[in-house]
Amino acid sequence: MTKFRVGDFVKYNIYADNAATTAMYPEVAEIMRTYFVDDFYNPSALYRQATKIRRQIKNARETIASKIGALPEEIYFTSCGSEADNWALKGFVAAHKNPVSIITSQIEHHAILNTCTFLESRGCTVIRLPVSHTGIVNHQAYEASLHELNLPSIVSIMLVNNEIGSVQPIKEMAVQAHKVNACFHTDAVQAMGHIPIDVNDLHVDMLSASAHKFHGPKGMGFLYVRNGIKIAPLxxxxxxxxxxxxxxxxxxGIVGMAKALELSCKNMQSDREHIAKVRQAFLYAVRExxxxxxxxxxxxNVEGTISLSIKNANGEMIVNRLDLLGIAIATGSACNSRDMELSSVIKALxxxxxxxxxxxxxSFSAxxxxxxxxxxxxxxxxxxV
Known part of the structure; x- marks a missing residue:
């Protein structure tokens, strides 16, 4: 944290909106520069420089797969997490001839919620599950909805919520979904690089991620698709x-994302311990x-994300007042921050x-x-106060 003075106002430079985006690792920026300036070749070409680029793509795919327990051929590069979410649902629907049944929750990212609304208009059945006041999907409602499904069907539940940081019991939910032959997708954008993820342990069939949430480049993400799962090309x-x-x-972007995930996983334990202390200090100060x-x-909950609902206050006003002091926080999801209505997450709680x-x-980072x-x-x- 740096502190500086502008006119008569003491200002800070504190960025605490890491759930919106994270600062890129210097090592990532450095390695990416090579592919903008020197190794700029098209990997589809036949000459030797292109062969080197193809090898780097292969290595990046293998690195990412190894960090989540996947096979390299199960990793598909995308431009962002929202694209990966869209592809998972639209691709699954397009690959099946009959209308698809979809189960999701009321607190998903809009990349899922709005895609479900679109698919509903195209004949799909969508069940939107309620959550508890702690942001966890209602277990009884989930079990009941599974028995209402018509095949083919897909469940899409986020691993970590982008506004309050709640961690869903994805493993148990995926196992239950498979008992009725439903496909299971999880939006892991807020989880990737922050908590351990193994797609085999979680039993998920598809998983979405975005590089800029774990200190990688913007405009880069990936979709994991388990071998045997049918989705249509994007x-x-x-x-x-x-x-x-x-x-x-x-x-x-591909090479930078792989490097960022490698570093995030390497630093994960120490980062989580540090962020937990920062979180504890913040909440103690709030109580005091x-x-x-x-x-x-x-x-x-993930350690870094803290959602406060303050009595008789205005979230937008708090954000603007802190911005004048050089402190960056948010009212909720950055993807919907300009909408002054209550977010779907806060409503659902x-x-x-x-x-x-x-x-x-x-939302704090290391x-x-x-x-x-x-x-x-x-x-x-x-x-x-």
């Missing part, structure tokens, strides 16, 4: 991505400041309105310090 054209997603590969708020969380309107999201946490809590208290 883009027709050349033979890239085994004929499933045509278009010249983003070499710098007597801020009347609800901490929106589940029994199992049934938070009392006098608290819900004052919801803000603080770059943040305990000092950052204390300053953010102190400045929120000045605004709200």
């Amino acid at each position: 883009i027709y054209g050349g033979g890239q991505e085994n004929g499933m997603r045509a278009g010249t590969e983003n070499i710098a 400041a007597n801020i009347d708020c609800i901490v929106n969380k589940a029994e199992s 049934h938070i009392p309105m006098e608290y819900a309107v004052g919801t803000v999201r603080i 770059d943040n310090t305990i000092g950052d946490a204390l300053i953010v809590a102190r400045e929120i208290a000045k605004i709200c």
Whole structure:
């Protein structure tokens, strides 16, 4: 954290919106530069320089697969997590002739929710499961919905929620889905690089991820598709991505994403321990400041994401006031932050309105310090107490 003075106002430079995006690792930026400037060749060409690029793509695919327990041929590169989410659902529906039954939750990312609405307009049946006040899918409703399915069917439940950080019991849910022959997809955008992920242990059939959420480049993601799962190609054209997603590969992005995931997994344990201390310091400071708020969380949460619903406050006003001080937080999902309505997540949690309107999201990374946490809590208290 750096501190500087502008005019008569003391300002900070504290970034606490890491659930929106993360700073790229310097090592990632360095390795990507090579593929923008020197090794810029088209991997589909026949000359020796292109052969080297193809090898780098192969190595990156193997690296990513190894970090999640997948096979290299099960990894498909995309432009982002939203694309991967769209492809998982639309691709599954397109690969089956009959209308598909879809189960999802009320607190998914809009890349899933809006895709489900679109597919519903095309004849699919969509069941949107309620969640508890801690953001965990209602188990009884899920079990009941599985028995209502008509084949073919797919379940899509996010691993970690992007607004409150709750971790869903994906393994148990996937096992239950397979008992009725349903395919299981998870949006792991907020989980990848932050908690251990093994697709075999989780029993998932498809998984979406986005590089910029784990200190990689924006505009890069991937979709894991278990061998044997049928989905339709996303883009027709050349033979890239085994004929499933045509278009010249983003070499710098692919190599950068692989490097970022490698570093995130290497640093994961120490980062989680550090972020847990930052989180603890922040919540302690909030309590000490007597801020009347609800901490929106589940029994199992990622350490970095903290959602506060502050009584008789206005989340947008808090974000703007902190921005004037050089502190960056959010009201909720960055993908929907300009929409001043309550987010679908906060609505689904049934938070009392006098608290819900004052919801803000603080998301720390390993770059943040305990000092950052204390300053953010102190400045929120000045605004709200």
